Amino acid sequence: MQKVGTPVSLFGAKSFCRFESKGVVLIISPWNYPFQLSIGPLVTAIAAGNAVILKPSELSLNTSGYIKKLVADIFDESEVAVIEGDAEVAQKLLEKSFNHIFFTGSTKVAKSVLQKASEVLSSVTLELGGKSPVIIDEKFDIKEAAKKITWGKYINAGQTCIAPDYVFVKKELAGDFVNNLKHYIKKYYYSGSSERCTNYCSIINKRHFNRLKSVFDMTVKEGAKVCEGGWFIEEECYISPTVLTDVGKDSHIMEEEIFGPILPVLTYEGIDDVIEYINSKPTPLVLYVFSRDKRFYTHIINNVISGDCLINDVIAHYANHKLPFGGTTPVESANPTVITDLKSFHICVQLWYSLNIQ
DSSP: OEEEOOOGGGTTEEEEEEEEEOSEEEEEOOSSSTTHHHHHHHHHHHHTTOEEEEEOOTTSHHHHHHHHHHHHHHSOTTTEEEOOOOHHHHHHHHTSOOSEEEEESOHHHHHHHHHHHHHHTOEEEEEOOOOOEEEEOTTSOHHHHHHHHHHHHHGGGGOOTTSOOEEEEEGGGHHHHHHHHHHHHHHHHOOTTOSSOSSOOOOSOHHHHHHHHHHHHHHHHTTOEEEEOOOEEGGGTEEOOEEEESOOTTSGGGTSOOOSSEEEEEEESOHHHHHHHHHTSSOOSEEEEEOSOHHHHHHHHHHOOOSEEEESOSSGGGGOTTSOOOOSSSSOOOOSSHHHHHHHHEEEEEEEEEOOOO
């Protein structure tokens, strides 16, 4: 219970918020970080006093099976139940009446989740993706920017919701930037003279592999140049870390979140053109800016709407448990921290005590 202030017009009274569990919570988790993005919200929902039904992704079968066994060894099924299955199973679950739904995944599926939740008036938390742009100031150290972007983009083969999606760099610095990207790709993901990445994972399945291959082929056909990578092995769902230049702002790869190891590098001359372009698209989940010039990055922050914003780094904010995390819509506000997530899984009951002073 938390004490809150009472206005002077109600002198003689005390006010409190009493936090109570919402009841039964449905958690639908994704495949890209299947353990973390299942157990994180599960632990928080339990800490808030809820019973939970967890539906892990059917695409990461081994992890889902392990989570099911782990939970069954610890909890009674009336407290926490793990239900495995495909999209049809998820749809059946959404037809039930839950007190809260916590969904992590794509915007397309999220629309279906919201529709189903509205029918039973369930509250909802969505953690979705989006195209997260990177802007590099001409005065910033290109080598440092390339080093951090290489790590953030290609970790987990680009299958990260907050991975840098595309980069804007000053036109005259593009060549130097790409060369540094290639250097760090070789350093981080290749061993010696190996032609294959040795410290790297595959794409989750052939459907997503084919989606990425199609986007890549169409973008190259539209005139993009492959400066690094571009190696696709369907049998292994393997896509090498890839860099594209000469990418048009209206090209196919710039339409939706890439969610894979393909990085388009675009050039700019005036920063206001970049701001106008980003604002013409759906709001980014994260905006990344590399600059030591406070006026430069402040101008961007003040004129671009995004869920989160990082200056001179990528992804690192996710590790700060004191920061909330999420997008800009009322429901797109999932938080990776116990403290902020507890608010998603609680309801606040207002308590008001009158001391009856005459």
